[in-house]
Amino acid sequence: MLFNSYEFLLFFPVVISAYFLLPQRFKEGWLLVASYWFYMGWDPKYGLLLFGATLVTYTGGRLIDGMRGRRLQVLRWPVRAEKLLLFLTIFINFGVLFFFKYFNFALTNLYAVLNIAGVRTAAQKFDIVLPVGISFFTFQAVGYTIDVYRKDIYAEKSFTRYALFVSFFPQLVAGPIERSKNLLKQLDKTYRFQWENMREGLLLMLWGYFLKLMIADRAALYVDKVFGDFYTYTGVYIVMAVILFAFQIYCDFAGYSIIAMGAAKILGIQLMDNFNCPYFSQSVAEFWRRWHISLSSWFRDYLYIPLGGNRKGRTRKHVNILIVFLLSGLWHGASWGFVAWGLINGIYQVIGDRLSGLRARGKELFEIREASFSHKFFKILFTFALIDFSWLFFRAEGFRTSLRIGKQMLIHPNINALLSGSVFTLALGFKDFLVLLTSIIVLICADYLKWKGVVVRRALLNQDFWFRWMVYIFAVLIIVIMGIWGSAYDANSFIYFQF
Numbered sequence: 001m002l003f004n005s006y007e008f009l010l011f012f013p014v015v016i017s018a019y020f021l022l023p024q025r026f027k028e029g030w031l032l033v034a035s036y037w038f039y040m041g042w043d044p045k046y047g048l049l050l051f052g053a054t055l056v057t058y059t060g061g062r063l064i065d066g067m068r069g070r071r072l073q074v075l076r077w078p079v080r081a082e083k084l085l086l087f088l089t090i091f092i093n094f095g096v097l098f099f100f101k102y103f104n105f106a107l108t109n110l111y112a113v114l115n116i117a118g119v120r121t122a123a124q125k126f127d128i129v130l131p132v133g134i135s136f137f138t139f140q141a142v143g144y145t146i147d148v149y150r151k152d153i154y155a156e157k158s159f160t161r162y163a164l165f166v167s168f169f170p171q172l173v174a175g176p177i178e179r180s181k182n183l184l185k186q187l188d189k190t191y192r193f194q195w196e197n198m199r200e201g202l203l204l205m206l207w208g209y210f211l212k213l214m215i216a217d218r219a220a221l222y223v224d225k226v227f228g229d230f231y232t233y234t235g236v237y238i239v240m241a242v243i244l245f246a247f248q249i250y251c252d253f254a255g256y257s258i259i260a261m262g263a264a265k266i267l268g269i270q271l272m273d274n275f276n277c278p279y280f281s282q283s284v285a286e287f288w289r290r291w292h293i294s295l296s297s298w299f300r301d302y303l304y305i306p307l308g309g310n311r312k313g314r315t316r317k318h319v320n321i322l323i324v325f326l327l328s329g330l331w332h333g334a335s336w337g338f339v340a341w342g343l344i345n346g347i348y349q350v351i352g353d354r355l356s357g358l359r360a361r362g363k364e365l366f367e368i369r370e371a372s373f374s375h376k377f378f379k380i381l382f383t384f385a386l387i388d389f390s391w392l393f394f395r396a397e398g399f400r401t402s403l404r405i406g407k408q409m410l411i412h413p414n415i416n417a418l419l420s421g422s423v424f425t426l427a428l429g430f431k432d433f434l435v436l437l438t439s440i441i442v443l444i445c446a447d448y449l450k451w452k453g454v455v456v457r458r459a460l461l462n463q464d465f466w467f468r469w470m471v472y473i474f475a476v477l478i479i480v481i482m483g484i485w486g487s488a489y490d491a492n493s494f495i496y497f498q499f
Contacts, residue, residue, distance in 0.1 A: 001038050001039075001041035001042070003208075003209075003212075003256065003259045003260075004209065004212055004213065007041070011034075011037075011038065012263065015030075015031075015034045015169075016266055016267060018030055019031060019267060020192070020193040024190055027191075028158075028160050028161055028164055028187070029160060031164055031168070031169075031267075032160055032163055032164045032167065034169060035164065035167040035168055035169035035172060036050070036167060038169040038172070039132070039133075039167060039169065039172055039173065042131075042132050043129075043131070046131045046132065049096070049100075049131050049134070050137060050166070050167055051163075052096070053093055053096070053137060053138060053141050053166065054141065054162065054163045054166045054167065056089060056092050056093060056141075057089055057093065057141040057142065057144055057145050057162075057166070058156070058159055058162045058163070060085055060086070060088070060089030060145050060148075061089075061144060061145055061148040061155035061156065061162075062155045062157075063081075063085050064081075064082045064085045064086060064089075064145070064148050064149050064155065065148060065154065065155035066155075067081040067082060067085065068081070068082045069081075069082075072084055082149055083149075086145060086146065086149045089142070089145045090142055090145065090146075093138050093141060093142050094138070094142070096134075096138070097134060097135065097138045099128070100128055100129075100130055100131060100134055101130055101134065101135065101333075101334055102330070102334045103126065103128060104125050104126060104128060104334070105334030105335070106334075107124070107125065107126075108125070132173050133172055133173030133174060135331055136171075136172070136173060136174060136175050136177055137166055137167070137172060137173075139177050139295070139298055139331075140165075140166060140177050140178055141166050142302075143177070143179060143180065143298060143302060144156075144162075144165070144166075144180040144184070146302055147179070147180050147181065148180075152180075152181060153180050153181055153184070153185075156180075156184060161184070161187050161188065162184070164187055165178075165180065165183055165184045165187055168183065168187075168264070168269075169263075170259075170260040170261075170263040170264045170267075170271065171257075171260045171264065171271055174253070174256045174257070174260075175256075175257060175260070175274060175292075175294050175295070176257055176260070176271055176272050176273075176274040176293070176294035177294040177295055177298055178271060178272065178294065179272075182270075182271075182272060183269070183271070186268075186269050186270065187269070189268075191267065191268030191269070192268075194268065197265050197266055197267075197268055198266050199461060200262075200265055200457060200458070200461070201261075201262040201263065201264075201265035201266035202262065202266070203262070203457040203460065203461070204258050204259070204261050204262030204265060204457065205258070205259050205262035205263060206262075206472075206475055206476070206479070207258055207262075207446075207457070208254075208255045208256065208257075208258035208259035208260075208261075208262060209255070209259065209479055209483070210255075210439070210442075210475065210478075210479055211250075211251035211252075211254055211255035211258065211443065212251060212252060212255035212256070212259075213479055213483030213484055214435070214436075214439040214478070214479060214482065214483055214484075215247055215248070215251040215436065215439045215440060215443060216247075216248050216249075216251040216252035216255060217252075217483075217484035218428065218432065218435065218436045218439070218484045219244040219245070219247055219248035219251070219436060220248055220252075220484075221427045221428055221432075221484070222240070222241060222244050222426060222427045222428055222436075223241045223244050223245045223248055223395070224427075225241075225426060225427040226238055226240075226241035226426070226427075227241060227395060227396065227397075227405070230404070230405045230408050231408060233426065234408045234409065234412035234413075234414045235408075235409060235412050235413040235414030235415065235417065236413065236414055236415065236417050236418045236423050237414065237417060237423055237426060238405060238408060238409040239409060240423050240424075242388055242389075242391060242392050242395070243388060244436075245391050245395050246279070246384070246387070246388045246391050247440055247443070249391065249394070249395075250275070250278065250279065251443065253274075253275075253292070254274065254275040257271075257273075257274035257275060261273070261274075272293065272294055273293065274292060274293050274294050275290065275291060275292070275293065276289075276290040276293065276450070277290060277447040277448075277450050277451040278290040278291040279380075279384055279387075279444075279447070280380055280447060280448070280451045281380070281383050282376060282379035282380055282383060283352060283379065283383055284345060284348040284349050284352060284383060284386055284387065285349050285352065286383075287383060287387055288345070288349075295328070295331070296328075299324050299327070299328055300324075303323075303324055303327065304320055304321070304324045307320045307323065307324075308320060314353070317353075318350040318353065318354075321346050321349055321350060322343065322346040322347070322350065324346070325342040325343060325345050325346030325349075326339060326342050326343055326346065327342070328342045328345075329341050329342020329343065330342070332394070335398055335399070336398065336399035337393050337394065337396055337397070337398045337399045337401070337402050338393075338394065339399075340393045340399050340402070341390050341391075341393040341394045344389075344390045344393065345387075345390055348386055348390075392405060392406060435482055
């Protein structure tokens with residue numbers, strides 16, 4: 001079920017109405033049933049996979065807590081029970097993830113290696129359908145098991161509550177990847193209807209729909225047109241498409257996360273903010289502290305720090321960064337294009353760290369003031385350019401295609417398209433392009449205010465009744481009338497559902 005579907009517009013009011021009307025002892029069960037209904041709307045078989053991940057990690061957490069301190073004999077070596085149980089739990093969950101997401105990719109590359117070695121084999125692929133959101137709920141469930149192993153939390157005794165933690169429908173299929181210390185503890189509390197939560201939650205959802213319908217899906221029309229025929233639309237068309245894709249993926253993913261935050265807020269639950277003005281970052285490292293925060297922090301806490309982080313010297317730190325970003329690329333998809341995207345972002349940070357001394361001397365030599373607007377503005381633009389270049393590898397259908405697109409962009413600049421203005425009318429028309437541009441400006445202004453510490457929705461809630469409702473009605477009308485949806489829209493999925 002999609003947030004931007006008519007089914008959800010019926011589903012959500014029913015869920016929240018029943019939730020607040022039911023006695024407390026039935027609330028957990030109702031949300032659990034609603035969450036599975038929401039997820040199984042794509043395919044009922046997915047529910048079995050979700051239940052399996054829940055059962056394995058719940059059992060693993062209880063056993064880790066119950067057998068802590070015991071020694072088990074594995075072959076000839078004594079092993080701590082909790083460590084063995086943690087390994088088995090992670091192995092089972094990541095094994096299932098590998099099968100659905102990476103098996104064909106691994107098989108294809110194995111055939112390629114064998115052919116290079118002179119062993120001729122007939123390449124074969126299996127018809128494996130990738131379940132929606134499997135990477136998200138797998139990482140959330142595994143994170144819980146690691147937290148129990150580290151004694152950051154106690155193992156949850158209520159299976160219903162834990163199952164709801166893994167399957168909570170607002171953030172189930174595209175995040176944020178919540179931590180047990182945040183979401184699981186909130187699910188243990190009693191929530192009653194609060195008008196303040198309703199107002200703030202609906203405003204969050206409205207903003208999320210604006211990002212999705214006004215920017216992401218409108219930009220997608222242009223981006224898909226160019227990337228689908230990059231031999232025809234070369235040069236400045238590709239540059240424009242890559243720039244628009246930066247806003248498409250941001251508004252698509254952030255839009256989903258914000259709708260999820262709003263839906264949860266109405267139920268009285270606070271989800272983590274997954275994006276914090278990423279395109280105002282002044283370095284690539286800062287960008288990754290502001291982009292997809294739940295995943296970046298997951299890799300930091302459960303992989304980067306256990307690998308040694310920055311505690312074992314500069315070279316080891318850089319190796320750890322590259323490992324994390326390589327795996328982050330693979331997390332996004334089974335393609336060498338995603339691997340290249342991840343490594344590029346890791347290399348950016350390694351080079352940035354290596355050049356830190358040279359940059360410091362340059363600032364001193366040219367008397368550059370770090371606090372000046374011009375210096376900050378240049379750093380923001382330069383960081384955006386680096387990130388935007390890496391998005392080319394993310395969006396293209398594979399690594400080789402991304403190289404072909406880059407080649408077409410460089411050898412056929414097609415400046416005439418810019419001079420004639422046709423670059424601004426492709427797939428959209430000039431009026432639609434102006435709507436897109438205006439919407440992006442609204443996004444930049446809103447992010448700038450957030451960057452400065454101003455929470456727009458709370459400032460709006462402090463205004464007079466008549467002014468608030470005028471803004472509400474205007475915003476809804478704009479989204480309904482000018483949003484990209486309807487018969488020609490066909491309810492595009494959110495991009496990150498495929499991950």
